[in-house]
Structure formats: structure tokens, C-alpha cells
Amino acid sequence: MNTNFLHSLASHLSWGARIGLTCLILFACAAILAPFVAPYNPNEIVGDVWEPVSGAFWLGTDQLGRDILSRLIHGARNTFFIAGAATLLSFSMGTFLGFLAAVSGGKTDQLLSRANDLMMAIPTLIFALVVLSVLPSSMAVLIIVMGVLDSTRVFRLSRAVAVDIVVMDYVESARLRGEGTMWVIFREILPNALSPLFAEFGLRFAFAVLFLSTLSFLGLGIQPPDADWGSMVKENKDGIVFGIPAALIPAAAIAILTISINLVVDSILSRTSSLKGGR
């Protein structure tokens, strides 16, 4: 039955989406099984500085002589974990507040929506930089900052989706039954808003990966000795002017990841109903 379901799911996906899905599964497996898959210890110096691609080092070595493939696989864990946690946080916050605004209406709605507009009026990256100039760059701070900043977009979408659902008859009857706000949010609206939110989740995750990589690239994300793909680009960027492509490898990994997510989401979106609010 399980294979049946997967089969029917797969047959609906476009070729682009299948390629994307394969890449995603591959990346996820590599990240989960990192200690077993990675050929070397990611923090151990195993070769010369910036060795080219060879049989021993499939993707070459970095600016200290560490194996890039191993660091890439281990770095994937940080990238996936932080981006995933931030997206989860932004979704739980964004959808809850968005639904709350839609269900309550009136002053609560006004207050939440205006506060949200205020947050969105400041460019995310600038906001994050200003906040990170004061807060310590720990993993928890990163997750919270990214999650909170991103929740504004989720808020907007989930409110727009929920406003359409709130006027449905079944919500009305639930209210007449005397159910509380929480019941309406979690039992009536949430199940009916899942499909557009699911697609948005993919897009937000891709965005979170890009955002985290950008922060790490600027030196404000994950701090050494920990590494993620963005900080690997930063570490190796000096080699570029000498024609050493080491920095491009983690950058390409980020690109492949986000393109894969976009391909899958695009295909899901074109099959299911239109997504309100958009990007």
C-alpha cells in the first residue's frame, strides 16, 4: 500500500520535480548518515592546501587541506538543521498568529496585521544584520532571528488563506456549537489550509537555506570550527582569484538544493489549487 501511494505520487510529478526529489533525498540521506558516508574527518587536515579533484579527494581539499566532500556532508547537517528549525519556528508562529488574526478579526486583526506590516517594511537581511550586531552568534539565536523574521511572510499567507475559510459554513456552525477560538483554529481551519501551506513550507525552507548561507557567507552565521555550506564558501573565497574553484563547490550545493526544492514545489503547485498570496 505504501509503495502504491508512492507510485501514484511519483507518476504525477513532472520530470523536473523527479530530478529535484532525487537530489533532495540524496542530500537528506548524506546529511543523516554523515559519519558513515563521509570519507574523512571533516576537521582533520588530510592533504595539501587546495588540492585539485582527485581519486583520494573527490571534490579536492580546502584552504587548510581538509577534504571538501567530507566537510560538505557534515556541513549539510548544520544547514538542514538550522534552516529546518527556523522554518518550523516561522511556520508555527506565522500560521498561528495569522489564523488568530483571521478568526478574531476586529482589533486583534488590525493590531497583528499592522505590526506585521511594520516588520515587513524593513528588509530582512538588514534587520537580521542589525539584530546580530547585538546578539551573540549562537545557533539558537540564529534560528530564532531567522524564524521570527520569516514568520512575517507566513503570517501574511496564512491570514489570507484563513480569511477565506473563516466565512465557510462549517466554521460558522462550529462557532454556533460554542467552540472556542483555539478549536476553530486547530480543528476547522488548519486541516483545510494545509495544502497551500505545505507548498509554502518548501519555498520558505529554500529561502531559509539561502538566507542562512548568506549570513554565514558574511561571517555572521555559523561560527568556526562548525561549518555550513555558506561558511565554506567564505573560507574558500580567497582561492577564486587564483582560479581555484573550491568555493564554488559548496555554493553549487546550495544552488542544487534550492533549485530542487523549487522544482518540486512548482510541480506540486501546478497540480493543486492556486496558492494565494504567493511569494
Next chain:
Amino acid sequence: MISVIIFAGTELLPGDVAQSILGQSATPEAVQNLRLEMGLDKPAITRYFSWLVNIFQGDLGTSLSSGRAISDMIGDRFSNTLFLAASAAIVAVPLAIFLGLIAVLHRDGIIDKFISITTLSMISLPEFFIGYLLILFIAVDLNWLPSSSIIYDSMSFGEQLKAIALPCITLTLVVLAHMMRMTRAAILNVMSSPYIETAQLKGLSSFKIIFHHAFPNAISPIITVVVLNLAYLVVGVVVVEIIFVYPGMGQLLVDHVTNRDIPVVQAVGLIFAAIYILLNVFADVMAIIANPRLRHPK
């Protein structure tokens, strides 16, 4: 209707400043040392207003790390950043609209599919990937253009243009895809309206329909998209400046975030946010000017 939009737009400005201050006061522990150093024991509101008043008088304060006046540090860099962003905009905007029109003309054809897939991938690429790819191939392998874009006053305008060519291309590629997709969507949206069908039934060529009937009506959403992307451009500049070692505001911001030089970060962040918000307000105003229907309240 206008009054609501403009009111909302101007309303956002002071709120944004308050917010960056709030972000600061959120962690007393981290700022405590600095506070004592700078005599910042006055209440946040007092400090906020005096800071705001100073800014309106053109005094952005002094840097903690170098002790120089921030307005001196920003001066040249600000014009550098604007120069870069403006050059990218001059290239990107006409190109995006042109490509969008082409995609609509060949809707669902091979060209449209090709443009659509390329732009979808471009949207998902990080700026530094595009930037370093360009450096590696164009600057290092082919040696056509310099890899770092250091510019100074004694350079001629042509030399300056050559120096910023690569960051300019990078920025263009970053905003082009989004702008083009939205242009295409805006025109396609108009294409489904009844008067287009009438025009088609009259037997007009598809070229004529798009340029004379669809495009004028799609102008207002297109303007909105263009201006919003210009706002994005101003922010995207931060990363691109780091990649190409360009002496602009973005680099100033990142350097001082790393040094935790808070007054500089505040001032630069404020300028970025102000430009971003101004462009957004500008987008609203332009949309109203381009679409007469918005001028009259319903």
C-alpha cells in the same frame, strides 16, 4: 484611497527606527558594557529621540571602533553604492520587460519554456554562486574584467564602469529573473480580459494586441514589480559588495556588524531601511499614477 496608502507608508517610517532601537535594548547584558562606556544610562525613549533629532540634523554620531564621524565614513560609500545599484537597474529593467514581452509573445512555446526554466533556476541561486562563477570565468580564466571592483575618484568614468561591470552583471542576473516572471504574469493576467478577446476577434496581430492593448493596462503592476525589485537591489548590494570587495555601504555595514560597532550599524541600517521604504512608497504612488481607477475612492 490615496490618503490611506500614503498614510500607511509614512506611518511605517518612524516605527522602523523604533524597531531597530528595540532590537538593541532587547539584550541588556550584551550592551551593558557599552552603555556604561557611553553614558547611555538614560531611558531608551530619551536616547531614541535625541538620536532621531541628531539624524535629522545630519549628525549620525561617531563610530565606536575608529572614533570617526559616521557621516564622513558614509559619504563616498553611499554614492558608490547608489552608482552600482543604479547601473544594475539601468541594465536590468528594460531587459526584464523586454524578455517578459518576448515570453508572452511566444507563450507556451519553446522560447517561453526556456526563459521560464532559466529564470526559475536563477531565482534559487545564491548571489555568491553567480558572483564567484563570473569571477572565475570572466575575470580569472578569460581575464576580460577585473575581479575586484575597487574604485576611486581619480579613475575616469569609463574605468569605473569597467570596474563595476561584474558586480553589475551579478545584480542584474539576481533581480532580472523575478522581474521578468512578474512582467510575464502581469501581461498574461491582462491577456485574459474580454477586451483582448475582442481585439483578437477583430483580427489584430498578436504583436499589436500585446503592445497596444495589453501592455498599457499591465503597466501599473509592472511598475510595482520593478520598483519592488529596485528595493531588493539596494539590499542585494550588501552581498555583492562583499564578493567583489566594492567600497560601498554594504561592506561598511557587514564590517561593523562583525566589530559590533553599534552606532555605525544603526546609521547604515537606517539608511538602507529608509531607501527600501521610500522605494516601496514610491511603488504605491506610481501604481496610483499609472492606474486612474485607483485615484477615485470606491
